[in-house]
Amino acid sequence: MSKQELEVIGQDADGACCRGLASAPLAEDQAVELAKAFKALGDPVRLRLLSMIASREGGEVCVCELTPAFELSQPTISHHLKLLRQAGLIDCERRGTWVYYWVLPGVLDRLGAFLTTPEPVGVTT
Amino acid sequence: MSKQELEVIGQDADGACCRGLASAPLAEDQAVELAKAFKALGDPVRLRLLSMIASREGGEVCVCELTPAFELSQPTISHHLKLLRQAGLIDCERRGTWVYYWVLPGVLDRLGAFLTTPEPVGVTT
DNA sequence: CCTCTATGTTGACGTTCTTCGATACAAGAC
DNA sequence: GTCTTGTATCGAAGAACGTCAACATAGAGG
Numbered sequence: 001m002s003k004q005e006l007e008v009i010g011q012d013a014d015g016a017c018c019r020g021l022a023s024a025p026l027a028e029d030q031a032v033e034l035a036k037a038f039k040a041l042g043d044p045v046r047l048r049l050l051s052m053i054a055s056r057e058g059g060e061v062c063v064c065e066l067t068p069a070f071e072l073s074q075p076t077i078s079h080h081l082k083l084l085r086q087a088g089l090i091d092c093e094r095r096g097t098w099v100y101y102w103v104l105p106g107v108l109d110r111l112g113a114f115l116t117t118p119e120p121v122g123v124t125t
Numbered sequence: 126m127s128k129q130e131l132e133v134i135g136q137d138a139d140g141a142c143c144r145g146l147a148s149a150p151l152a153e154d155q156a157v158e159l160a161k162a163f164k165a166l167g168d169p170v171r172l173r174l175l176s177m178i179a180s181r182e183g184g185e186v187c188v189c190e191l192t193p194a195f196e197l198s199q200p201t202i203s204h205h206l207k208l209l210r211q212a213g214l215i216d217c218e219r220r221g222t223w224v225y226y227w228v229l230p231g232v233l234d235r236l237g238a239f240l241t242t243p244e245p246v247g248v249t250t
Numbered sequence: 251c252c253t254c255t256a257t258g259t260t261g262a263c264g265t266t267c268t269t270c271g272a273t274a275c276a277a278g279a280c
Numbered sequence: 281g282t283c284t285t286g287t288a289t290c291g292a293a294g295a296a297c298g299t300c301a302a303c304a305t306a307g308a309g310g
Contacts, residue, residue: 021176022176022180022228026176028169035166036167041163041166042160042163042166043268045268047151048150048153051147051150051156054147055146062286063286067287069150072268075269075270077287079289094276096276096277097276097278108240109240109241111240112239113237114237115237197298198301199256199257201298201300204258204299205298207258219257221306222308223256224258
């Protein structure tokens with residue numbers, strides 16, 4: 001049901017990637033990848049969906065709880081959840097009749113750290 | 126030249142606002158405001174512009190240095206800078222012939238903290 | 251004044267997004 | 281099997297976005 005996320009905001013393996021927005025001018029490739037994640041956050045409905053999922057004790061929420069929280073059609077909510085999933089922010093699993101969503105661990109921390117990371121190294125030799 | 130920013134991601138005065146995306150389900154108003162900021166980050170060109178400004182020693186960059194860094198027309202860059210400004214992320218000032226941009230202090234930290242803020246309070250009574 | 255350079259604004263075009271109704275699929279109950 | 285309920289996908293309509301060429305504006309220097 002999944003396997004289409006970006007795998008982007010990823011683990012910063014060799015440290016080659018994103019040491020923070022204010023550390024150095026961002027390369028185009030990194031900018032493209034990061035922009036996908038922030039674009040997913042750039043909609044009020046998706047922000048609320050993500051917040052509802054992230055703030056849930058247990059970490060999982062059934063779609064049947066998300067949909068009625070908005071004055072939007074069920075296909076629209078399903079669409080936004082799909083976008084969040086494609087952005088690599090959440091994942092889901094079907095259990096019987098219902099589908100449960102959760103926030104992928106670490107992704108929000110990495111995104112947040114990218115924004116708050118320190119200044120250009122400074123002259124602190 | 127300025128005075129049209131959002132003033133949004135603001136100081137979280139009485140703490141009524143955004144204690145973090147994972148703290149509690151986001152209210153619609155807050156979601157709308159925060160989404161504006163993240164939407165501004167949701168474009169590769171704007172991310173690179175912001176990074177070029179934020180990573181600059183001295184904190185200020187002249188437009189004349191930003192524009193040639195992209196293979197885009199000057200009006201397009203100007204447009205993206207305007208969007209970043211309207212999102213409350215940067216500000217600018219004209220000094221003689223040139224215009225200088227800088228990142229508004231604290232905004233990125235607040236946005237980043239919003240993503241990384243801790244879990245729902247937990248049962249740690 | 252006029253000219254030149256740097257930057258912002260306008261208007262248009264094509265693309266992408268958000269939303270919906272209609273429909274399809276999945277799983278449980280019968 | 282059929283029916284019902286929960287969720288995803290499809291196709292279309294309208295709005296929003298990214299980009300450009302053309303033009304407008306601000307300031308420096310004659």
